[in-house]
Amino acid sequence: GCGSDSDGGSGDSGKKAEGKIGVILPDTKSSVRWESADRPALEAAFKAAGVDYDIQNAEGDADKMATIADSMIADGVTVLAIVNLDSDSGASIEEKAGKQGVKTIDYDRLTLGGSADYYVSFDNTKVGELQGQGLDKCLAGKDANIIYLNGSPTDNNATLFSQGAHSVLDKVSAYKKVGEQAVPDWDNEKAVTIFEQLYTKVDGDVQGVYAANDGLAGSVISILQKNGQDGKVPVTGQDATVEGLQNILAGTQCMSVYKSAKEEAGALADAAIALAKGEKADTNGTTEDKTGNRQVPSILLTPKSITKDNVKDVVDDGGAKASDICTGSFEKLCADAGIS
Amino acid sequence: MTQTSAPEPELADSDFAIDAHQAAGLGEAVQAYRNRIRGGDMGSLPAVLGLAVLFVVFSIASDRFLIALNLANLITQAGAICVLAMGLVPVLLLGDIDLSAGVAGGLSAAITALAIVDHDLNWAVAVAAGVLAGAVMGFVIGLFVAKLGIPSFVVTLAFFLGLQGVILKMIGEGGSVRVADDVIRGITIDNMSVAAGWILAVVLSIGYAAVSLRRHRIQVSRGLQHAPLSVVLIKIAGIAAIAITVTAVLNVNRSRNPNFPIEGIPYVLPLVAVLLVFWTFVFNRTRYGRHVYAVGGNREAARRAGINVDRIRVSVFVICTSMAAVSGIIASSYAGKVSASSGGGNTLLYAVGAAVIGGTSLFGGKGKPSDAVIGGVVIATIANGLGLLNQASWINFVVTGGVLLLAAGVDAVSRRRRSAAGVG
């Protein structure tokens, strides 16, 4: 920039005392996890470590994220972790932060072409693969027509999930794609109509449904129920939400993918606290950023496939509360699954 | 002016040239109708025409479009938007707008769903609670608009945001609440029994016939303006034919699964029909409805006529959000749940678009509940037809926009003569 010093001050925050950590979460719509799991887990970890912190949510708006970043930097954070809404806006935030000597961490999503010091995440393509494998398992290799209901067309993660699932399912010759639609804004209401029409188009001749997350899965199940097919057609999901877990227990959803926010948040907290103290964080690999042409030191976590058998694991990990899941008619199903 | 030199003109006691003259028979009535059309008074004809064009286009594009199963789908898919648009009509009649109606509906649906899930309330009580909550929101909005004089666009934009916050708080970010009641779920996924469907069709036809014949008799006996009997009879026959055809089509088993028959009229259809008849009655035949039109047509004239303008303004927002609550509950019935984003996004824009396509003016004074229903069906048809075509998402966006323009264009072009004829 004009009249600015490009060599910044990065690197010489050295062994200074602890600073303040800022975290910007992406939205409230695509998933329940950010506010209900990540925020409390991060808060707990930061409190335990006794560092100052500031956690905000960009409500799915990249401009807003930039605004928040500006104000956090103004507020004196020394480490900034973001879940980017897309790589380019993320890179711009990291660039700005870097110029002001603020360390950055990519949380959950890698910022291609960015300048983050670390990357902490579950692998999104891996999530898609798990979904594909889960559906494959529920279909047990029988001939099947499959409908794909992807996430928002403007969301890059949705693209990655779908790619992951296709990479597994497309290899099985018994499976045939009979419809694929992206659901604008992950809108659960629109998803119902979209699925009902795909279902009508193929005369209900559908044996499996790939739904990108539990919310969309719920929408699909609503139509299957209307046609008396709920429980007979396997549906995938993601996020292990209360809705998804209930559907899994009821047998109307075949699987979900659990990304332990606690685990991920813990990893982020560790890395951020280390950075704030001017230390290095423990990494378990690197991730290639093809756009930026560099290897980003990474802390990578493995997502977990959830089926009827291991719903309990989610509850035990604190990803969902038994009291939320086991309401009304689900009380008995919970008991059967050993959840209390 | 008149000096005594002017001759005293005689009184013209009843000189309403055409008024006194009723179209005598069918031929003349047809002629009068053609004159009206030529004069630009199109009624809902253009919107129906636009809908017909859509139906033709989609029937050509997909052989699944005109099957009974899909028509039943269309009815359930149109339910929520038709009700929401109907609720918006009185607000639009006043030249106001309610951007928050969609979200208010989502919130009401959330309240209903939570009342059932968390408090084990009976569905009727839960629905009443949801609708009441909607009414209260409308009341508060109305107070801001009417009493403080803040433009409705800003007030309802604020509520649009604020209520989203309330939903988020209530059902957790990204969360959802299951619709755990069979009756509510049944609105969109269950159907009336075949017998009940037939009874409904017959009752409707006879009821309509009775009401219009009675009206005609009174008009004739009191020498008021009226249509010829033949026209009244043709209308009755038309309504009966539609009721019976729809019932016949929907009463056939449309399931593709031999083990799971699906037949009968989806409950949502009579629900929407009852609301339509109710509001049509209110806006056409009651003092309240008349006053809404008056306030929308010329607020100052209405005030001078002694109408309590503020009360009318508050009331339309109450109607709007109450109907939005019903709409939200129908939407939740269809999706089987209420999520944090229910009623958000473009829901409201679509609903306003529906009312406008149907012929409601955003400047107030012009529109009726049936406009909203026709427009709602147009919007739902676009999504329904596109859904069958399974195109890439960008194509869906582009085609939705294009078709919307087409439907509205048919309407606009056919209405143009009106301005050529010097009215409006």
Add this chain to the structure above:
Amino acid sequence: MTQTSAPEPELADSDFAIDAHQAAGLGEAVQAYRNRIRGGDMGSLPAVLGLAVLFVVFSIASDRFLIALNLANLITQAGAICVLAMGLVPVLLLGDIDLSAGVAGGLSAAITALAIVDHDLNWAVAVAAGVLAGAVMGFVIGLFVAKLGIPSFVVTLAFFLGLQGVILKMIGEGGSVRVADDVIRGITIDNMSVAAGWILAVVLSIGYAAVSLRRHRIQVSRGLQHAPLSVVLIKIAGIAAIAITVTAVLNVNRSRNPNFPIEGIPYVLPLVAVLLVFWTFVFNRTRYGRHVYAVGGNREAARRAGINVDRIRVSVFVICTSMAAVSGIIASSYAGKVSASSGGGNTLLYAVGAAVIGGTSLFGGKGKPSDAVIGGVVIATIANGLGLLNQASWINFVVTGGVLLLAAGVDAVSRRRRSAAGVG
């Protein structure tokens, strides 16, 4: 009427009681201003008042709010919405709406970004291409609205959807395009040099002084209505003081990082200021602007006065989408990229809300570019201040709604006397 018995009334050659009488000095001018305020002619005072309330509230809530760094942030954050709202003003002046402006801006920004990334075009050419694309979209929208007579709400709803599809197609599902040009990026992330800032402030102050003094001289010499010289001088002093204070604050190093100074006026500020002055000039001082107000005030009267109403209607949409293109480019500069959802969501609602809060009427005929800027700053301030407070997102939603209502409420309540005084 007049018989010859009536005495020939004498001619009252110049009997404009107040008109002939100019406020002689400052005291009288202040009195006249107070009379105007009492009479309900508030100008932009209420919106400024609302903004002041917001500033006070946020300054109390956060000690970071009033620091230079945050004020600079606020300026860059407000840039895009101010420009978009300014573009909407002429459309709203006609009583129309452009729901697609946000998305059109997003698409234009995408075109600009792609022109640079994919075609290696110079930034100026790329920006020209983007703005031209915006103008073309507006032209097409305008044709649909003016020539076919489809309500603008529906046309632009269709474009809102259709253009989203086009963006999606252009940059791919889930994709985004980087803003790879330093000049464009610089609009929001770079600052003018300290010297340039001072020059700007001085030029602005002197320019304003020259223009208003010249106008005053002409008015006096030709015996037209005018404000007293003292008032003109006070206004000049006020403008100069603001320009100099803002420059002084922004010319101080506001960086928290000693190695990386940030000082000077962000480029976006002069950009918005130039657009504001330009459009204020066009709408106040040119025939075109006068005609826009006339068509918005009474379309039939404008037509009878020989104004080509259709051409005016098309032109405002062209202005709107061209300005939207500029706004989209500013937004892309700030975010560093254009994504498939750029300009979508509630962008447009916020911009219309900004114009309305500033005092623009959705029914046409009333509003000005500066309204939009003040309203835009109000909206940006809400987001900025809330960002500093760091609350759960549901609280943010609720507070945004509440504060919006508060800002508009201050405006509405202070304008209420107008109707008590019988106007509007």
Add this chain to the structure above:
Amino acid sequence: MSETPLLELRGINKSFGAVHVLHDVDFAVWPGQVTALVGDNGAGKSTLVKVVAGIYGADSGESFFEGRPVHVSNPKDASDLGIEVVYQDLALCDNLDIVQNMFLGREKRNGFILDEASMEARARETLASLSVRTVKSVRQSVASLSGGQRQTVAIAKSVLWNSKVVLLDEPTAALGVAQTRQVLDLVRRLADQGLGVVLISHNMNDVLEVADRITALYLGRVAADVAAKDVTHSQVVELITAGRSGDLGITSSGAIA
């Protein structure tokens, strides 16, 4: 002349912002009499009528109805007292038809349902009695009416009700010869029935023909309030255009503001 006026205003002042439109206006309407309110364009006649009708609130001054002090803050209050007004800017709802406009705010009903039949019949009668010959149908929207037809509808609307005071602001401005005759006869008839009638008109022949009293406004002040039989045509015109005529009228001309 009965002892108390039906309607009396005392010391009414009204400003719009800096413009002082009514200065200490006293005005009385007597039962059984036609009071003509005359004045030049912009003298404040319509403003005074609107103050009486509760459209505008006065800045100061008192109102009395049948001797009782009253506060009329909106048009509903006025019509509850029995005051009917035909406004100069007619204020009809263009989206409603003639019948709907005529009964606006006072619709006839059968239970909850509007009694369209009675309203239509009644409207047709009233219009016919006002010599409306060219209206094709009482179900025509008022937007399509000619200027005179609109005015007739507004007049017909105000005489449908049992009121005590009727104010007519230039009711015959757009009317044809025959229609004007009917309206003047109507005005006289109403007064003969004991109502208080206020007629605003710029036509001095009409005024002198039907009025019992004449109140002249000059630049927002009452220039004279006299019995019609005591003044001549030319005196009235002088009062209107100059504010005084002989020993009638405003003496100390006062500042014009």
Add this chain to the structure above:
Amino acid sequence: MSETPLLELRGINKSFGAVHVLHDVDFAVWPGQVTALVGDNGAGKSTLVKVVAGIYGADSGESFFEGRPVHVSNPKDASDLGIEVVYQDLALCDNLDIVQNMFLGREKRNGFILDEASMEARARETLASLSVRTVKSVRQSVASLSGGQRQTVAIAKSVLWNSKVVLLDEPTAALGVAQTRQVLDLVRRLADQGLGVVLISHNMNDVLEVADRITALYLGRVAADVAAKDVTHSQVVELITAGRSGDLGITSSGAIA
């Protein structure tokens, strides 16, 4: 009377939907003459004026301007020919001030910039010449004007330009005594300058005072087109109210539709 009329319409028909408003109307405006267009309320006078002005298109019929056939399809065409109109429904922009309304569509400019100074000065002159005494400022918004003041602004607007034909649709309806005098004088003056002037009025005294010719419309038909000096007050009134008077007027009364 010169040989060709300035403006001539032949066989004009105009319907609104089922309502046939003008039946085979022939109408001519001669230079240097005041033609009065009279007729009962709803006779079709304003409709005829609007057809001339290009507001409405005629269903059939021909127009000639200075002998040449012309097609006026919008108000701009009319004003380009030199036809100015004061409409009965005045059509002012309420959000603009008096000066802005008077110059609407024909603003004076210095280069690109509006020349507010000249316009303001010119507007003030014109209004003063029409006896407007109570308008406080020419920069007042027209929404705040009294009925007569609005009408004066509309009249002033139409006489600012060098036109050949001026049509005034009930220009004095809302005017006071003095203002009416000024407008009638103006009408006469315009005609004396060689313009063709059309005056619509329900006031027969005014009509007989200034008009050279009188065209009477009866239920959308031309009942008579005569020189003003050939008819009496009562004959004109009969033509208006009954369509005929002695040997003048419509003979076979024809169906009313």
